[in-house]
Amino acid sequence: MTLIAIEEHWFTPELTAALEGRDESLAFNDRDGNQERLQDLGTGRIAMLDAQGIDVSVVALAPPGTQPLPAGDALRLSRAANDVAAAAVEAHPTRLRALSTLPLSSPPDVAAELERAAGLGHVGTMVYGRSGDVFLDDPAYDGFFAAAARLGQPVFIHPQLPSAAVRDASYRGFDPATELALATYGWGWHLDTATAALRLILRGTFDRHPELQVVLGHWGEMLLFWLDRAESAGRAAGLPRPIADYLRSNFHITCSGMFNPALLRHALSVVPVDRLLFSTDYPYLRPGREEIGTFLGHFESDVDRRKFASGNAERLFGLSAR
Secondary structure (H helix, E strand, O other): OOOEEEEEEEOOHHHHHHOOOOOHHHHHHHOOOHHHHHHOOOHHHHHHHHHHOOOEEEEEEOOOOOOOOOHHHHHHHHHHHHHHHHHHHHHOOOOEEEEEEOOOOOHHHHHHHHHHHHHHOOOEEEEEOEEOOEEOOOHHHHHHHHHHHHHOOOEEEEOOOOOHHHHHHHOOOOOHHHHHHHHOOOOHHHHHHHHHHHHHHHOOHHHHOOOOOEEEOHHHHOHHHHHHHHHHHHHHHOOOOOHHHHHHHHEEEEOOOOOOHHHHHHHHHHOOHHHEEOOOOOOOOOOOHHHHHHHHOOOOOHHHHHHHHHHHHHHHHOOOOO
8 A cells, every 4th residue: 555645844954044043943853863854855764764664755844944034035945945855856756745835925926936846846835824924814825825726736734833922922931841842832833823724714715716725734733623613703704615614625634643543533523534644744753664554554444544545645736656
């Protein structure tokens, strides 16, 4: 059975230097040898795929990408990263694909870089819910979403560090390590991303661009689990459809290495199996072949297992042998 992982991260030393002092979550890249793993798009990464039993890895820059940077730097480093990723895919055409990174701090350049990256072979893009104080649903990005829908480029919305104002209001009052954990992987990342996705729905993004496809990690970043309450916001906004309909037609959900069968069961109670995708969130999580195999055993049929393992990703990202 083919296995495709669609949320696997990498990074560059140049971007690390440019982001110094701009995002505390970069500290996670220095833990447990992650920096070396993030920079390796070659033999070490391929060896890890072999060890895990993963056939194809869809790589994307680790957070926060280039979004915290000034417009000129964001454009330059986005283009450079997209070129590096394309070269890695060219060097390992049967094992790697890539999601582009985009200069969202320069809205006029976003759609053009998406199109350029698609021309290089990138199969989608990874963005974050906010660039500075500008939310992803801001009208400045509507041209980007139009281009993504037209080009068939799925948009993965990944967690990022909440804004300073939100951190001050909700995540302070502890020691620095606890504050950072609470604002990121312990809570804030996921609430922030769910809010970004919900804002896109409420803004009518998918009514204007019905072909647009969005991916959420971590089993839907809380949104699937609080859908009953979120529906009330959709009614207040006068949406033409329930929010659940948008989730089932415009969203795909990946597990991000969270191999909890209870989360799988709940996701399947909200969206069909055709909307679920496999990922490990490498290198922050590095599950072994046995752990992956055990989780895949929780699907009720071989058909559903194959959809989750590779079929849905092949369809969504247009993957094929090269």
